Amino acid sequence: MTDRGKDRFTKKVYARPKSLVDVKSHFCPGCHHGIAHRILAETIDHFGLREQTVGVACVGCAVFLYDYIDVDVAEAPHGRAPAVATGVKRAQPDKFVFTYQGDGDLAAIGTSEVIHAANRGENITVLFVNNTTYGMTGGQMAPTTMLGQKTSTSPYGRDFRKDGYPIKMAELLATLEGTAYSARVATSTPAQIRKAKEAVKKAFEMQIKEMGFSIVEFLSTCPTNWGMKPLDAQKRVLGEMSEYFPLGVYKERKQADFL
Amino acid sequence: MQEAAKKGAAAAPKGRIEIDFERCKACELCVPACPKNCIEMGRRINAGGFAAAVFARPEDCTGCAICAESCPDVCIEVWR
Ligand SMILES: Cc1ncc(C[n+]2csc(CCOP(=O)(O)OP(=O)(O)O)c2C)c(N)n1
Ligand code: SF4
Ligand code: SF4
Ligand code: SF4
Numbered sequence: 001m002t003d004r005g006k007d008r009f010t011k012k013v014y015a016r017p018k019s020l021v022d023v024k025s026h027f028c029p030g031c032h033h034g035i036a037h038r039i040l041a042e043t044i045d046h047f048g049l050r051e052q053t054v055g056v057a058c059v060g061c062a063v064f065l066y067d068y069i070d071v072d073v074a075e076a077p078h079g080r081a082p083a084v085a086t087g088v089k090r091a092q093p094d095k096f097v098f099t100y101q102g103d104g105d106l107a108a109i110g111t112s113e114v115i116h117a118a119n120r121g122e123n124i125t126v127l128f129v130n131n132t133t134y135g136m137t138g139g140q141m142a143p144t145t146m147l148g149q150k151t152s153t154s155p156y157g158r159d160f161r162k163d164g165y166p167i168k169m170a171e172l173l174a175t176l177e178g179t180a181y182s183a184r185v186a187t188s189t190p191a192q193i194r195k196a197k198e199a200v201k202k203a204f205e206m207q208i209k210e211m212g213f214s215i216v217e218f219l220s221t222c223p224t225n226w227g228m229k230p231l232d233a234q235k236r237v238l239g240e241m242s243e244y245f246p247l248g249v250y251k252e253r254k255q256a257d258f259l
Numbered sequence: 260m261q262e263a264a265k266k267g268a269a270a271a272p273k274g275r276i277e278i279d280f281e282r283c284k285a286c287e288l289c290v291p292a293c294p295k296n297c298i299e300m301g302r303r304i305n306a307g308g309f310a311a312a313v314f315a316r317p318e319d320c321t322g323c324a325i326c327a328e329s330c331p332d333v334c335i336e337v338w339r
Contacts, residue, residue, distance in 0.1 A: 009275045009338035014324040016333050025332060029309070030286030034331030190292055190325045223286075230286040 017041040019050050019070045026064060030230020032220040033061055035187040036129055036196075037068055040100065043200045044071065047208065053096045054088050056081040058110075060102035061135045079110020082117035085124045096207060098125040103144040104134040107169050111143075114173070114215075121178025121212040125203045128169060128215055131222040132241065139225025143167040146240060151225070166244060170217040174250035180212035183249040186219040186242060188234040195247075202252065211253050219245055274322015276314050279334040283311035292329035295319040 016022060020041035027033045044050055050071055057065035059078035066073035076084040081099035089097040106114050106128050117124065133151055134140040141154040144166050148157040158166075174182040181203050185196035196218065203214035219241050221233035228236065276297070278289075283305065289312055290298050297320050301313035312334075314320075322339035 009322065011339050012336065013274070013322055013339045014327040014335070014337035016336075020333065024282055024307075027331065029284035030288055031331060034333070035329075038331075038333055190329055193328050230288055231291065234288070 017045045019044040021068050021070050023067065025068060027061065028222075028224045030221065030223045030233065031061070031135075032131070032187050032218065033129060035193060036100075036127060036218050036220065037062075037065075039187075039193070039197050039200050040098075040127060041069055042197065043204055044069070044096075046201065047096075047204055049096045049204075052094070053098070054085075054092070056085045056088065056097070056099040058099065058101040058105040059136075060105050062100050062102060062129065063136070065100055079105050079108070080113055081105070081110065082113045082122070082124065082126065085126075086117055086120070086122045089122060089124050093123075096125075096204070097123075098127060098207075100127045101129070102135065103128070103130040103132065103169075104137075104140075104142045107143045107167050108134075114169075115176070118173045118179045118213040118215070119176045121180075123207050123210055123212060124214075125207045126213070126215040127200070127203075128217045129220045130169070130217055130245070131220040132166070133222050133225050135222045135225055139222070144169075146244060168245060170215065170245075170250050173213075173215055176213075178213050179215070179251055180206040180253040181214035181249075182217075182251045183215075184217040184219065184245060184247050186237050186247055188219075188221070188237040192247075199249070202249075206253065209256070211256055217245075219247070272318050272320045272322075274320045274324075274337060274339040275317060276320060276322075276326060276338075277336050278312050278314055279336075280311050281305050281307070282332055282334040283309055284332055285309035285311055286331065287312070289326040289330050289335065293326045294323065295321060298326060 053071040055073040141151040170184040183199040206214040223233040299315035324337040327335035
């Protein structure tokens with residue numbers, strides 16, 4: 001970018017975080033993956049962890065994490081990021097290790113991996129982006145899909161009699177002893193974005209203080225597969241999605257009292 | 260003259276943003292995010308085919324950076 005703004009106003013108060021590579025993302029217009037990536041990069045910068053971090057990418061629209069976040073990244077098979085992260089963290093406990101996963105990845109094919117990583121109290125941090133659908137593959141129904149939501153595999157809307165209920169991962173993982181921190185945030189208003197950043201910082205701190213497993217669930221958007229304009233997609237998050245998936249902190253360990 | 264100077268002072272911006280024309284995907288999320296209503300969607304089309312957002316009312320900008328924090332494509336830089 002140019003430095004035109006510097007003419008009169010000399011102090012740059014907002015710039016791209018250092019850990020976010022300066023390239024155009026492949027995400028669709030208005031997709032909140034971009035916001036979650038930026039919050040992640042800002043938090044890595046905040047703690048000065050860029051040279052000590054290993055990320056584990058998922059399969060899904062966030063698969064290109066290694067192109068965007070300027071840290072070492074391992075690519076895990078679909079859903080297996082928490083298992084790969086377990087290996088990385090156990091082999092190199094001095095590294096900061098995070099996974100970044102979609103809801104098809106974490107709450108469907110990878111349900112077992114995330115539950116057992118949390119239950120073992122693995123000292124890793126999980127960023128979980130819930131957009132109620134399989135974004136990358138064309139908008140199929142996920143376990144997080146809302147009741148009545150039409151997707152390419154639930155053309156008449158999700159029906160609990162056939163498909164069960166949308167799964168609440170932040171609440172579910174909070175029940176496990178090994179979980180130190182579990183929160184659900186959204187990024188559909190400026191205030192929510194700031195709160196989300198605070199939650200990600202808390203989750204990072206849990207790992208830094210060796211308190212155990214931490215997870216932040218983002219209520220995200222998929223304007224493309226929802227068939228909505230980005231602003232309408234945000235309204236959906238603020239409306240029906242946060243009604244069913246309440247925002248909040250579901251668990252926050254205050255001290256290492258689990259020994 | 261004095262009147263005009265006063266007016267000018269009242270409308271003096273406290274900050275300034277720059278929107279990366281080529282990076283913008285015209286998602287419009289920054290438009291309602293700005294509390295001062297400084298941003299509008301433009302008409303000029305970038306290489307990606309998007310009619311990028313424009314800093315239409317710089318006189319009201321406070322440099323709060325809320326627009327930048329709301330942009331999923333990190334297109335906005337802010338100076339104060
Ligand atoms: C073992 C395996 N099964 C299925 C797929 C196909 N696949 C690729 S991405 C994806 C779903 C991703 O959805 P989600 O995790 O919600 O992420 P999003 O794209 O919405 O961000 C699936 C099923 C795969 N790559 N590997
Ligand atoms: S398909 Fe959906 S989740 Fe994937 S980049 Fe596009 S909007 Fe985002
Ligand atoms: S810095 Fe604040 S006032 Fe200026 S354009 Fe951005 S949101 Fe609006
Ligand atoms: S939020 Fe960013 S990408 Fe979207 S219209 Fe505004 S500047 Fe463009």
